[in-house]
Amino acid sequence: MxxxxxxxxxxxxxxxxxxxxxxxxxxxxxxxxxxxxxxxxxxxxxxxxxxxxxxxxxxxxxxxxxxxxxxxxxxxxxxxASVPSLFTATGVAGMAVVDAKGKPLGRAVEALVECRSGTVSYVVVATGGVAGIREALRAVPREAVDFGCDKLALTLSPTAFEALPALDGGDWPAAAVPQPVTA
Incomplete structure (x- = not known):
């Protein structure tokens, strides 16, 4: 066991x-x-x-x-070193996600990467719930995410984040709905 x-x-x-x-x-x-x-x-x-x-x-x-x-x-x-700081792509899943003021929102579940360009299209963020039960998943567009080495900071207001449509379990979108950046 x-x-x-x-x-x-x-x-x-x-x-x-x-x-x-x-x-x-x-x-x-x-x-x-x-x-x-x-x-x-x-x-x-x-x-x-x-x-x-x-x-x-x-x-x-x-x-x-x-x-x-x-x-x-x-x-x-x-x-x-005097090069851009790196973090592992596999490290995105599980990273803490905070709002623009540093207040904890949830955690990153996955980052979806465009095949041709290799750039992140959107990050799925989980909020609420316990051990995945009753959590809400939202697709946050790349332009609304500041990648840090130990956390992701959203540039969306809490209201704009909550307004993103909740994802249905295993049915995620081909692309996130673009949102205005509100830093």
């Missing part, structure tokens, strides 16, 4: 990877029980699960952790 929570939470490569380590310990123990009790089905299914878990360890503690480390290193170096 602990391993399932660690992997389901998806709180980063290392926590997910350690969840697979816990899964592996469990599946190895079940392999031992299958061997000692002559239960071929238990042995076979947990031998396969051990293989799957080892792939999870390699994927999350090996490869993905290396990617996250590289991205974080580039981010940190950019803050100290």
């Amino acid at each position: 602990i391993a399932a929570m660690m992997t389901a939470a998806n709180l980063g490569a290392r926590l997910t990877g350690w969840g697979f380590v816990v899964f592996t310990i469990g599946s190895v123990c079940w392999v031992a029980i299958g061997l000692s009790s002559g239960q071929a089905n238990l042995l076979a299914s947990n031998a396969f699960l051990t293989l799957v878990n080892l792939v999870g360890i390699w994927r999350w503690l090996g490869r993905q952790a290396t990617y996250e480390d590289g991205a974080e290193t580039a981010k940190a170096k950019s803050h100290k």
